[in-house]
Amino acid sequence: MQSRPRIQIGISCRGLKLLKYHKYQSLGFSQAINSIYKHVTETELQNNIASPIFVTRLNLEYYFEEKQIITAEIFQCEQEDREDSHLLGFVQCTVGRVIHSGGQVEQPLISDEQQKKYLKHADPSMPTTVVVCIREDPFYKENICLKMQGFNLDKKDFFGKSDPYVTIYRRNERGKLQKCCRSEVIKNTLFPDFRPIPICLDKLCGGNIDCELYFRCFAGGGRVRTSEEVDTELDDLIGEFTTTVSDLLRADENGLEFKVRSSKKQFANKSVYPMGLLNVKLYFAQTKYSFLDYIFGGTSINVVVGVDLSNHAAAAQLSKTRQIEMAQSCNEYGVAIQAVMEILQEYDSDQLFPAFGFGSKLSTGGKICNKYPLSGDANNYFCKGMAGVLEAYRRSFDVLHLAGPVCFSPIVRDVSETAKRNKDAENYYVLLILTNGTVDDWIETKKAVIEASFLPISIIVIGIGGGNFSDMEILDQDFGLLKVGQEQACRDNVQFVQMRRFLRMAADGTDNLRWSKVALAKEVLAELPSQMMDYFERSHLAPSHTVPGQPRLLRNLADPIWWRQFTQPFPSPVRGERNTSSETKQSGMDTGRLLEELEEDQLDHPQSVVPAVQAPATQSKPLPDADPSYRLGERLTSNAHLAGVRCLSASLVGESSGPPRSTHRVPSVKSDDTNTTSKDRGNPFPHVRRQMSLGPAFHSSTSGRKLPGTYEQVSRKPSTSEK
Secondary structure, eight states, rough: OOOOOOOEEEEESSSOOOOOOEEEEEEEEEEEETTTEEEEEEOOOEOOOOOOOOOOOEEEETTTTTTTEEEEEEESSSSSTTTTTEEEEEEEHHHHHHHHTTEEEEEOOOHHHHHHHBBBOOOSSSOOOEEEEEEEEGOOOOOOEEEEESSSOOOSSSSOOOOOEEEEEETTTTEEEEEEEOOOOOSOOSSSSSOOOOHEEEEETTOOOTTEEEEEEOOOOOOOOTTTOOOTTTEEEEEEEEEHHHHHSSOOOOOOOOOOOBBTOSSOOOEEEEEEEEEEEEEEOOOOHHHHHHHHHHOOOEEEEEOOOOTTOOGEEEEEHHHHHHHHHHHHHHHHHHHHHHGGGGGOOOOEEEEEEEOOOOTTOOOEEESSSTTTTTTTOEEEEEHHHHHHHGGGGGTTEEOOOSSSSHHHHHHHHHHHHHTTTTEEEEEEEHHHHHHSSSHHHHHHHHHTTTTEEEEEEOSSOOOOHHHHHHTTTSSSOOOEETTEOSSSSSEEEEGGGGGETTTTSOOOEOOHHHHHHHHHTTTTTHHHHHHHHHTTTTSSSSOOOOOOSSSGGHHHHHHHTTTSOOOOOOTTTTHHHHHHHHHHOHHHHHHHHHHHHHHHHHHHHOOOOOOOOOOOOHHHHSGGGGOOOOOOOOOOOOOOOOOOOEEEEEEEOOOOOOOSSSOOOOOOOOOOTTTTTSSOOOOOOOOOOOSSSOOOOOOOOOOOOOOOOOOOOOOTOOO
């Protein structure tokens, strides 16, 4: 079973300056599961500078099917024990949004008037911002291969040659040897060439690249066995040696060679001792990508909603009993839409979702609708965010009546037509169907689902009510791929879940029932990442853009300097008339060095774009002497005042989330983040909204970006005393 991907989160601030009598800062991360926040970690203390970059990283597991919220609180204090800390403000964002934005977002610090008195802004027009950076931990990515090859190994069989295999061990916390991995058994050879073993560094060395690895080469003794049937207690030891992952990472492309000899065997004539060698090397698997590589690389998950309205009717035409049943059913529809789209909307750039109803007819004219836009506008079928879909669904009650037939195939085929025009790694489509179990075009629906299995489409079917869902179980394909005649699906791209399974007793001890949206979302979205990866691997599609912040060479993983820069923010353009990139270096570096770093970043990420910045040729107004952080090339002089950052934690949020629970009073401030476009959210990959085949286009406007411009060095004239 593949382990959970892990991410590392780094925090930095821009435009932050404390008053002089405050000596320390601290930053805090908080983690929340089902709206219960939990303190996780604290950062180190830093000097009182305008743009600190905190070295301490937050490590946590990534859950696609849950809403993970990061809450970072910035404090200031006067003592190193941090007991007199005061809250300056906080920022809050979801992990999914940061990852889909390319791994970095910048948000203004949220604070009230009471907290702002501790801040001293060098320029009121530039608010204090916090940069949140997320990278996938390279130690947990299975994109590294271990290759071994033997030369002239010792012969252990009396007749014939040996059947060698290699087992790798490391010592655990209690000092005992623990098996990490092993190769397959190659029969009747003294020159085995083992197949590459995909492995993550955490499994190989437990996160410590300096720990010793024990390589032991055994001979199978000529017994007939498969590669899984090995017994180190009975097999003969050919030889063994030790090394470290750090040595393997720093080796060249040819790897390292080790002498393989057994200490148990003695030779009378040492000159004829068989000199067995084993070559070991690590290398990147160039075609092995993770799910996060595609999301970091700009893949957008486009959701299309289809609601079965055959169980709905105008309330005036129903009896009271039927009205109660319909109200309960509508509650199920709303809960299902909210549980799924609350997660998926974070991975859509513009958050415009097509929503349609089928299995009903209009109250005026009596026309049967197999694809009725829930927005009520045939020329604009998009709904803004999850709230827009819910509002459009509730408005449809007054204009639709119960009717048949209930057909799935029209909406499935329309989404397929759109996916045919966008068969790349930038777009993946998720069709969310809510139904009561009735399907009248069963054969056509199966054919449409089979056709969709060859396209970047996943279909999520949620059964509402207590109807017969046997047909939906067949579509789920858990017991075999779908087949109609000679046509057969190439992969399982359908997930069916029955809503009634997620009724729970109320937590207050009463007999009331409630819906568990957290459990529903986990079940519904559990297979979506694997379905996406299955399609991308079958189609041989690489991520659309270069994944930021990942090592290009194996030796980077053994370099402490690279790890310190791993979660630092990307170079940013000049904000106003000040260059914040020089501030993040915490010293007055010259502008030529800044340009070199931007050019190196462009080489690291050739497909990412950076806006052009042109520095003024002459300085029209002298820089104020009161704030030395204004000057490029001059070191900050606040040596007497230190700043530290306390880290609370990262947040896993289930059904609902609230403001961070700290001991300081922070007013709830409503942010407009959820309605921002990809440009506003700092997405480094300009995304063009793909046109659905169901109606007119609504393209999100994103401005083009250019390569880095030129910078002119700003220097300070020496004073008379300096001359």
